[in-house]
Amino acid sequence: MAKELKNLTKRADNYSQWYNELVVxxxxxxxxxxxxxxxxxxxxxxIWEKMQHELDSMFKQSGVQNAxxxxxxxxxxxxxxxxxxxxxxxxxxxxxxxxxxxDPNGKGVVVDPSARLEEELIIRPTSETIIWNTYRNxxxxxxxxxxxxxxxANVFRWxxxxxxxLRTAEFLWQEGHTAHATKDEAQDKAIEMLxxxxxxAEKFMALPVVKGVKTANERFAGALETYTIEAMMxxxxxxxxxxxxxxxxxxxxxxxxxFINKENQLEHVWATSWxxxxxxxxxxxxxxxxxxxxxxxxxxxxxxxVIVPIYKxxxxxxxxxxxxxxxxxxxxxMGISVKYDNADNKRPGFKFxxxxxxxxxxxxxxxxxxxxxxxxxxMRRDTLEKxxxxxxxxxxxxxxxxxxxxxxxxxxxxxxxxxMTHKVDTWEEFKEQIEKGGFILAHWDGTTETEEKIKEETxxxxxxxxxxxxxEEGKCIYTGKPSKRRVIFARNY
Amino acid sequence: MAKELKNLTKRADNYSQWYNELVVxxxxxxxxxxxxxxxxxxxxxxIWEKMQHELDSMFKQSGVQNAxxxxxxxxxxxxxxxxxxxxxxxxxxxxxxxxxxxDPNGKGVVVDPSARLEEELIIRPTSETIIWNTYRNxxxxxxxxxxxxxxxANVFRWxxxxxxxLRTAEFLWQEGHTAHATKDEAQDKAIEMLxxxxxxAEKFMALPVVKGVKTANERFAGALETYTIEAMMxxxxxxxxxxxxxxxxxxxxxxxxxFINKENQLEHVWATSWxxxxxxxxxxxxxxxxxxxxxxxxxxxxxxxVIVPIYKxxxxxxxxxxxxxxxxxxxxxMGISVKYDNADNKRPGFKFxxxxxxxxxxxxxxxxxxxxxxxxxxMRRDTLEKxxxxxxxxxxxxxxxxxxxxxxxxxxxxxxxxxMTHKVDTWEEFKEQIEKGGFILAHWDGTTETEEKIKEETxxxxxxxxxxxxxEEGKCIYTGKPSKRRVIFARNY
Numbered sequence: 009m010a011k012e013l014k015n016l017t018k019r020a021d022n023y024s025q026w027y028n029e030l031v032v033x034x035x036x037x038x039x040x041x042x043x044x045x046x047x048x049x050x051x052x053x054x055i056w057e058k059m060q061h062e063l064d065s066m067f068k069q070s071g072v073q074n075a076x077x078x079x080x081x082x083x084x085x086x087x088x089x090x091x092x093x094x095x096x097x098x099x100x101x102x103x104x105x106x107x108x109x110x111d112p113n114g115k116g117v118v119v120d121p122s123a124r125l126e127e128e129l130i131i132r133p134t135s136e137t138i139i140w141n142t143y144r145n146x147x148x149x150x151x152x153x154x155x156x157x158x159x160x161a162n163v164f165r166w167x168x169x170x171x172x173x174l175r176t177a178e179f180l181w182q183e184g185h186t187a188h189a190t191k192d193e194a195q196d197k198a199i200e201m202l203x204x205x206x207x208x209a210e211k212f213m214a215l216p217v218v219k220g221v222k223t224a225n226e227r228f229a230g231a232l233e234t235y236t237i238e239a240m241m242x243x244x245x246x247x248x249x250x251x252x253x254x255x256x257x258x259x260x261x262x263x264x265x266x267f268i269n270k271e272n273q274l275e276h277v278w279a280t281s282w283x284x285x286x287x288x289x290x291x292x293x294x295x296x297x298x299x300x301x302x303x304x305x306x307x308x309x310x311x312x313x314v315i316v317p318i319y320k321x322x323x324x325x326x327x328x329x330x331x332x333x334x335x336x337x338x339x340x341x342m343g344i345s346v347k348y349d350n351a352d353n354k355r356p357g358f359k360f361x362x363x364x365x366x367x368x369x370x371x372x373x374x375x376x377x378x379x380x381x382x383x384x385x386x387m388r389r390d391t392l393e394k395x396x397x398x399x400x401x402x403x404x405x406x407x408x409x410x411x412x413x414x415x416x417x418x419x420x421x422x423x424x425x426x427x428m429t430h431k432v433d434t435w436e437e438f439k440e441q442i443e444k445g446g447f448i449l450a451h452w453d454g455t456t457e458t459e460e461k462i463k464e465e466t467x468x469x470x471x472x473x474x475x476x477x478x479x480e481e482g483k484c485i486y487t488g489k490p491s492k493r494r495v496i497f498a499r500n501y
Numbered sequence: 502m503a504k505e506l507k508n509l510t511k512r513a514d515n516y517s518q519w520y521n522e523l524v525v526x527x528x529x530x531x532x533x534x535x536x537x538x539x540x541x542x543x544x545x546x547x548i549w550e551k552m553q554h555e556l557d558s559m560f561k562q563s564g565v566q567n568a569x570x571x572x573x574x575x576x577x578x579x580x581x582x583x584x585x586x587x588x589x590x591x592x593x594x595x596x597x598x599x600x601x602x603x604d605p606n607g608k609g610v611v612v613d614p615s616a617r618l619e620e621e622l623i624i625r626p627t628s629e630t631i632i633w634n635t636y637r638n639x640x641x642x643x644x645x646x647x648x649x650x651x652x653x654a655n656v657f658r659w660x661x662x663x664x665x666x667l668r669t670a671e672f673l674w675q676e677g678h679t680a681h682a683t684k685d686e687a688q689d690k691a692i693e694m695l696x697x698x699x700x701x702a703e704k705f706m707a708l709p710v711v712k713g714v715k716t717a718n719e720r721f722a723g724a725l726e727t728y729t730i731e732a733m734m735x736x737x738x739x740x741x742x743x744x745x746x747x748x749x750x751x752x753x754x755x756x757x758x759x760f761i762n763k764e765n766q767l768e769h770v771w772a773t774s775w776x777x778x779x780x781x782x783x784x785x786x787x788x789x790x791x792x793x794x795x796x797x798x799x800x801x802x803x804x805x806x807v808i809v810p811i812y813k814x815x816x817x818x819x820x821x822x823x824x825x826x827x828x829x830x831x832x833x834x835m836g837i838s839v840k841y842d843n844a845d846n847k848r849p850g851f852k853f854x855x856x857x858x859x860x861x862x863x864x865x866x867x868x869x870x871x872x873x874x875x876x877x878x879x880m881r882r883d884t885l886e887k888x889x890x891x892x893x894x895x896x897x898x899x900x901x902x903x904x905x906x907x908x909x910x911x912x913x914x915x916x917x918x919x920x921m922t923h924k925v926d927t928w929e930e931f932k933e934q935i936e937k938g939g940f941i942l943a944h945w946d947g948t949t950e951t952e953e954k955i956k957e958e959t960x961x962x963x964x965x966x967x968x969x970x971x972x973e974e975g976k977c978i979y980t981g982k983p984s985k986r987r988v989i990f991a992r993n994y
Contacts, residue, residue, distance in 0.1 A: 040635065041578070042571045042622065047635055050566035050650060057567060073543035074550060078535045079572075079624070079655055079671050080594070083601070085534070087610045097601035101573070102612050103624070104597045106659040108576070108590035117580045119595050119621055128612055129535065131572070131596070131624075142533065142540055151846070157543060162572055162655065166599040178572050353644070 016365075018299045023243040027294055031172045034302045034365050036289065044170040044177030048286070051366065054310035056180065056289060060160065062212050062307075063182065063284065066204050072156040072184060077138050079162075080129040085137040088262040092136065095229020099166040101131040101177075131164040136230060136255070136281055139185045140263040147187060147277055149268045154197070155187040163285075173290035174247075174501050181285035187277045189269060191256070194278035195233075198254040201282040202235040205250035208284075213292050214305040214418035215239050216425055217249060218447075218496060220472025225456045228281075232256040238471045238496065240425045241294040244445020246471045246498035249291050252282035290501070296390075296417050302367025303390055305417060306410040313339060313346045313406055314368045316359050318375030325350065328374055331399070335372075338403045344410070364389065369413050370406055390417050431494065438485050438497070442466045447498050451482035451491035458486050468497040509858075511792045516736040520787055524665045527795045527858050529782065537663040537670030541779070544859065547803035549673065549782060553653065555705050555800075556675065556777065559697050565649040565677060570631050572655075573622035578630040581755040585629065588722020592659040594624040594670075624657040629723060629748070629774055632678045633756040640680060640770055642761045647690070648680040656778075666783035667740075667994050674778035680770045682762060684749070687771035688726075691747040694775040695728040698743035701777075706785050707798040707911035708732050709918055710742060711940075711989060713965025718949045721774075725749040731964040731989065733918045734787040737938020739964045739991035742784050745775035783994070789883075789910050795860025796883055798910060799903040806832060806839045806899055807861045809852050811868030818843065824872055824892070828865075831896045837903070857882065862906050863899055883910050924987065931978050931990075935959045940991050944984035946977035955979055961990040 016033060017026045031037050036052030048056065064074070080103060086093045107123035110116070132138065139157075147155060160182045170176050184201060188194040202219055209215040217237035227234040231253035239249045260266070260276040269275050296303040306312050315336070317328040332348055339346045347368075349359055356373070363371055371387040378384050384402055387394045390413045397405050428446030432438045441448055452458060452470065463469050477493040484491050509526060510518045524530055529545030541549065557567075573596060579586045600616035603609070625631065632650075640648060653675045663669050677694060681687040695712055702708040710730035720727040724746035732742045753759070753769040762768050789796040799805050808829065810821040825841055832839045840861075842852055849866070856864055864880040871877050877895055880887045883906045890898050921939030925931045934941055945951060945963065956962050970986040977984050 038638075040571045041575060041631065042573050045571035045573065047571065048569040050568045053568045054566065073547065075543045075546045076541040076673065078533045078538035078540065079657065080535050080538060082534060083610060083612075086601070093601075093610055097603075097610055100599070100601050101596045101622070102598040102601065103594045104612065105595040106593070108579070108586075108593050108595065108623075110590075117576060117586055117590055119576075119597065129594070130601075138534065142531075145531075164572065180569065 016299065016301065019242065026299070027290075028172065030293060030297060030301060034367065036293070036302075037172045039172070042177075044167055046172050046176050046178075048180075051310065052289065055292070055304070055308055056286060058308045058310065059208075059212070059288060060182075063204075063208055064160075066208060067158050067182075067184065070156075070200065070204060072158045072186075074159060075157045076159055076161070077135050077142065079132055081132050081135070081138045083128045083130055085141060086130060088137060089230045089258055091258075092230035092262075096133045096165070100133060101164050101166055103129040103131065132161070133163055133165045134281075134283070135159065135161070135163075135183055136185065136259050137263070140259040140265055140279070143185075143187055143277070144263055144265045147265055147267050150189045150270055153187055153189045153267060153277070154193065156184070156197075157186070158182055158184040171290075173286055173293070176286070179286045181283050183281060183283040186280045187260075187265070188280075189267065189275075189278070191278050194256075194280050195254050198233070198235055198252045198280040198282065201280065202237065202250070202252040205237050205252065205282070205284060209237055209239065209249060209288075209291075210418065212305065212307045213288065213295075214307075214414055214421060215249065215291055215295050216418065216422040218472065218474050220474040220477075220496065222251075222472055223456070223459055223470050223495075225459050226470065228253045230255060230258050231281075232258070235475075236472050238498075239291050239295065240428060240447060240498070241291070241501070242424065243294075244428050244498075246447065246496075246500040247287075247291050247294070248471070248500065249288060250282070250284040253280060255279035255281060295421050297367065300392070301365030303417060304367035304369060306369045306414045309367065309369050310345065311347045311363075311366070311368050312344050312410055313370045313372065314359075314363045315346065315348045315372045315374065316356055316363075317348075317350050318356055318373060320376075324376045325352075327376055327379060331379055332374060335402060339406065342403060342407060344407065364392075370409055372402070372406070388413055390420075432485065433482070435485050438468075439466060442468045442497070442499065445499070447471070447496050449494040450485045450497055451493075452495050453484035453487050453489035453491055455487075458484060462486055462497070467499050469500055471496045471498050471500060509792060509794065512735060519792070520783075521665065523786060523790060523794060527860070529786070529795075530665045532665070535670075537660055539665050539669050539671075541673075544803065545782065548785070548797070548801055549779060551801045551803065552701075552705070552781060553675075556697075556701055557653075559701060560651050560675075560677065563649075563693065563697060565651045565679075567652060568650050569652055569654070570628050570635060572625055574625050574628070574631045576621045576623055578634060579623060581630065582723045582751055584751075585723035585755075589626045589658070593626060594657045594659055596622040596624065625654070626656055626658045627774075627776070628652065628654070628656075628676055629678065629752050630756070633752040633758055633772070636678075636680055636770070637756055637758045640758055640760050643682045643763055646680055646682045646760060646770070647686065649677070649690075650679070651675055651677040664783075666779055666786070669779070672779045674776050676774060676776040679773045680753075680758070681773070682760065682768075682771070684771050687749075687773050688747050691726070691728055691745045691773040691775065694773065695730065695743075695745040698730050698745065698775070698777060702730055702732065702742060702781075702784075703911065705798065705800045706781065706788075707800075707907055707914060708742065708784055708788050709911065709915040711965060711967050713967040713970075713989065715744075715965055716949070716952055716963050716988075718952050719963065721746045723748060723751050724774075725751070728968075729965050731991075732784050732788065733921060733940060733991070734784070734994070735917065736787075737921050737991075739940065739989075739993040740780075740784050740787070741964070741993065742781060743775070743777040746773060748772040748774060788914050790860065793885070794858030796910060797860035797862060799862045799907045802860065802862050803838065804840045804856075804859070804861050805837050805903055806863045806865065807852075807856045808839065808841045808865045808867065809849055809856075810841075810843050811849055811866060813869075817869045818845075820869055820872060821867055825867060828895060832899065835896060835900060837900065857885075863902055865895070865899075881906055883913075925978065926975070928978050932959060935961045935990070935992065938992070940964070940989050942987040943978045943990055944975035944986075945988050945990075946980050946982035946984055951977060951979050955990070960992050962993055964989045964991050964993060
């Protein structure tokens, strides 16, 4: 297996293959027997759980409560919002029967033709329809609003080309669905939740993101406005990492959800929805990792510190154990997750490679000679630098180092993004630059037609109109028509 | 709405209706638009989250890691274990197509007949098959064992008669799936996890349970042995609350999962699986609640303490606020979840009824006069007793009261169970006693034939052979054949 660890393809040779291999070799996820569906392995799931935990607290702090809605949606519900069904109908898993039977001709177990559903059920690709159908009974008056609900769930979209975490038929996510008495309040909520996503990405994932608005063409099916956080991967491609939608009154109208306002008048309710998914795992992996394997931000690493003993005999091991045990206890007391790996059926070199592959942020190595000298070897995963530190006070040292690593990988990713973000003013330059990857800040005339032509010719899409885009007179790089601000173009995952 | 609260059917009048109404009125769950599928509302979900949190820590303490496996299972997988498919085929939701389309005849959105799957997919009713198909690639040697994995997931069984939480087509659960090198280790693990369930039920849910073994007839489809925890509801009916299965090598053989043992020989792997579900919510509600609404064990109550102010004007309210704020802060500091409800659009009487209905364990009521006297009115939900306590030290008082309530409702449920458990030695007495409800401890000849005849004649099933059943010579109440220990008969949910 040690040999296998080293066989990781290098990013420079084939970035895409490097990613696919890394996900599997680091025990994060694998393909299942069901087309397009993944198995999330324990190590990968432990990272996802940490993400869930942090996001869930942030949601709760903003007043959101969790609930659970059905997996299956009546086919007719999907059709009630015209754009929505257009967006999702082509990738729906459809339940048509509710029973199997033994084939009378002995061909094994077959679908029982007499157990056909009157109305087919769809596995939820997203839950706006079933949730707004439910909200109709929950909302009567302005006193019932705002309604701030989230669910953690699995969803299903029959994707033709899938990649672990980045695009799978089934994926795990959270979807928030809020209901409001006014348009402004709903719009503010959509932006508030986008900011929650932005904060989570930057503070926990160490993932710098651009917040912006999607063009009409890239909007969620049924939304009036889609807000997005966009990240840049190491190969310069963009990855949409979370979206928050202002849905206007579209779903309230489709499902007839009205409330009595303070003026005693009946009005349709205003809505938002917002979600992030296991796709974030893909962003996390691709942003920080290197040719030796994963690099995990300390705040999301299941194991933050690993300690490996070096010893020649049981006596030496006991000596090391005696020094390490109180360090482990103290680190745990500080809320740091530590693994002391003194298993004797693997050699230190194997352990080193394995924990590097798994992205453990800090490694301590300790032998009899270190103990005599009162020192310990510290390796930080982000830079792979080794350093000899004093044993005394090592816990504080490690704590500070974890913070430093968290900050460093964010800065590294930010610098990378900045170095690969270019203002471009001519079509020639655009076509040249897009081949090099990265974000292009360019003027656009605001039409879907131009957007689509640019995509056709260059595979670049408009990732977003940044929230903080300065007003600037300019000309569309493609049509030369007037434009008031630059938008971000990139190729994307 | 205050009026509506009082309309709760009394247990003595119609226990079943009382339960159905309570689940809805206390905002725990409701029927959805999809047959047999429920919506778990925020208050109900908050209780479920607390259960998940405690169970999840207990699993992790026993070395189990979480992972995630696909929602859909190829039809052919189900058939690989003969008993398993027999047990689940009749209640499977079947996915046959992966696309919708606009009907060419303008009938709206229809299933695209050209998008038919070659092999149908089943929504998991349980995941042994897909998981053991995955384990084949994870397990090569005894060094890969034991493998201790759990998943939190939704599952689907097309039940004909459903009731909120107790029996729904879709439900939430956890399913643990472990793999072992020896038969003994697997058997021990199955019992260890049963004990985890028993501890959780008794310590957190305040739910006394009998641990036992299921008869062959009541075993999980594919298991060699099924262990169970059985609880008694207030109407004397049994509720199976969690099961743990020793699967032998059945699934390893069906999916060809072998490992090289320490003697360098290839052997099939030994397995367990174990699960509890949102059905536990039903057990929780039915065990403790009364004609005024929910009674929640403090350890699982989303709100443990509610404080309601009494005031005539803003000045008085400010006075009360000034006293309550530090109490709230101190209680929160002690890890107690408090709600201070000083909303002025509801009257105290309405609040009292609402929090009673919602089962909040402790209520404090505080007005200007109390502040003068340095006292506060304390109401405990389990007995509805009111008591005037000193404001000074109220936080410790509340903490102790919460512990007392937790202990009291457990004792109450245990006494109820004991008062409704009877040793019965004749068939006449059996038939008489079963009409009165409760557990019957009786001798049984050990045959499925007798078990089924008893069920036919009395609707009583064997809930389990208790783990701690004493050896005792006796005669089967039905056939008079010899028996070595008593088993528990009851009617059940």
